[in-house]
Amino acid sequence: MLRTSLILGGLLAxxxxxxxxxxxxxxxxxxxxxxxxxxxxPGVQVxxxxxxxxxxxxxxxxxxxxxxxxxxxxxxxxxxxxxxxxVVIRQIxxxxxxxxxxxxxxxxARPAARDRYRPNRRRY
Numbered sequence: 001m002l003r004t005s006l007i008l009g010g011l012l013a014x015x016x017x018x019x020x021x022x023x024x025x026x027x028x029x030x031x032x033x034x035x036x037x038x039x040x041x042p043g044v045q046v047x048x049x050x051x052x053x054x055x056x057x058x059x060x061x062x063x064x065x066x067x068x069x070x071x072x073x074x075x076x077x078x079x080x081x082x083x084x085x086x087v088v089i090r091q092i093x094x095x096x097x098x099x100x101x102x103x104x105x106x107x108x109a110r111p112a113a114r115d116r117y118r119p120n121r122r123r124y
Contacts, residue, residue, distance in 0.1 A: 043057055043058070050099070
């Protein structure tokens with residue numbers, strides 16, 4: 001009994017890790033990992049540094065594409081068009097601005113124009 005509990009506990013601990021490993025019926029194995037998410041608003045996060053605006057809310061990934069909302073259980077594929085979008089997702093203003101969002105702690109390669117040093121130039 002104790003041995004069975006230890007084995008089940010070990011398997012549970014393995015399944016909780018960020019990257020998981022699964023084997024299908026045909027013996028084909030696949031791995032997946034969860035993306036880094038950045039806070040947008042209460043109940044909404046966005047996939048960090050991604051080519052498309054993909055948000056995570058209510059157990060789904062929501063992708064905005066040319067005025068159309070799509071959802072999927074995976075952040076990088078399987079999106080289908082939906083007509084009923086949660087309020088927290090519909091309220092996102094300018095979703096296209098969330099492309100390549102950086103998480104806190106990432107350093108910008110080039111400072112913004114307002115942050116650059118500009119010496120006083122005197123005219124004579």
